[in-house]
Amino acid sequence: MRGARQRGMALMVVMMMVALMAVVATEVMFRQDRFRARTENLTDWDKRYQYAIAAETVAIQALIDDLEDDRLNNALLDDCIEETWAVSLPPTPYEDAVLSATVQDLQGRFNLNWLIAQQGNEFVRDELWRERLAALLGNTLVDPGKAQVLSHELADWLDSNNIVDGVEGAEDAEYRWRRTPNGPVAHESEMRALRSMTAADIPSAAFWSLFTALPPGTKLNVNTASLPVLDALFADTVGEAGTQQIKTLREEAAITSIDELMAQAPFAALEEQQRTQIAERLDVRSSYFQVMVDVQHNDQRSRLVTRLQRLEQGPTEVFSRQLVPILGPLEPPCNPFYNEATTQQTTGADNEG
Template sequence: MSPKQYRQQRGVALITAILIVALASATAIAMVERQQLDIRRTANLLDNDRGYLFSLGAESWVRGILDTDRKDNKIDALAEDWAIELPPLTVEDGSVLGRVEDMQGRFNINNLVDNEGKISALDVARFKRLLQAFDLSPDLADAALDWIDKDADSTFPGGAEDGEYLGNNIPYRTANALMASPSELLLVKGFTYEAYTQLSPYIAALPERTNINLNTAPPPVLQTIAANIATAEAEAIAESRGEEGLNDVQDFLALPALNGRNVDANGLGVSSQYFMLTTHSQFGSSRGILYSLIKRPASGKITVVIRGQGAY
């Protein structure tokens, strides 16, 4: 082998060695980056699980508070212990904060039908009043009713059954069953996101018919109990009721602010069975929200009916 050939081979060997080192370095860097990503992902999952478990702990605490309240009080009002926002619980690397809301202070969308799945005219009228309180078309109540009633026929001119939805760009059918979440209204004819955003703090989708708790209902819901109650009048009713609440429906209907009002007492009450615990958790870089719908019957076990993360 000539000296020239020898130098050429040495050059090729050097280049090959450099390429091998470069490839090995690139592979090592990629492996380290992937490992770091996996470590961060695992840490986030662990932090998320910690938040979820602490939220379940908050559920247990709230069930205890509700059980004590059930034994001590025959009514439910805003001055009771369950209505006080839970103090922040700070633990290593994280915190949990929660609040409880009486869901029977809201209008239950599933009240639009009775226990046999037929129209509840009284509750349809109440829902129309709630819609009008936000300057929304009362016809939206008819469309919501058709969504949950058992038949496949539009009951009112403003209603909508399968034929209305099957013609959409993305076709679907009506549920013809009780709503599992008030967000189902976004699928109902005429309900825009803006309309839903206005209504969402005042509506619920509970798994059975429920009374409106007059002691916890906010002014827009109080406007539903009779015709032509203005916003200022509803606010006056809420102020007269106070946070301590009243002992029965008749005491509430006797408030001076309701003088001369024709109020149907059916579907009204001063106690509740359904409560929503909203828990916010933060651990490390993970943040979570857990919605827990709790049922507290007049007697027996207090249970969590639904849990949802991110939205109710």
């Protein structure tokens, strides 16, 4: 009887050991599968990134080649019609991936850093450009009534002092959990940090392609500028007539001289000081560009957005590179609003703030 009990206990111990080994084996297999899946995901991600970098390199070389061609032809200008880079690369198979890409001219957008001017070591607000931003926001925000408030808040966000300039501004005390730059911003998305900016104010994700963040002295390229930005620029002088004149001229050929542009109607009717103020912020060529690349591999997609400066004399350098969420299609080449008046004319499917 005693031997039977011992054999029964031994059998139970063996069964417990088998069960424990089964549990351990299952856990090991689960962890191996999870590790293998993670490794495959990382490998796929790295592969997509390397493909995107390769496409970026090709786009940068196209911009460099374009500059060399301009030098050879003695025509240093950039527009949305004749440039070889101002086209889309449609979804194109490459090895085991599919690549698509576009290039945009950042100097065809409203530079948020125009709202400040450098005086010594300080940055002071430029009231004229603040009003022009308000004009642009008034034509594009869901609630145009917030245009003045947001323009004042952005000017306070950028200037060096801690004084609220105007009753609608906001300074450091309003942003206790954030740190205001008190100088030029690095990306237009910093507008999201403003006290009064909400996602509901933004009509679509395309809204952001009206803006950029470049050095304060960077000029606007009239050959690639969007119509809403031109309307804002001329709001306090020649109005829509100036925008229409530029649109008409560049439909015929690229504008080659700002002086010649200012000599034509309606700009010729302005006072000399007004013409000078407009002309000193305009150009016919560009140095700042954006390259957007989409890569699809194994049913997964990645988007790389690269910003670069192409110098007329010197190297072409990347100053920003980001992997971003894919919220919609790639931006159109050159300028999404080259011939469109407002963000409302873009597809409403990408209603992302």
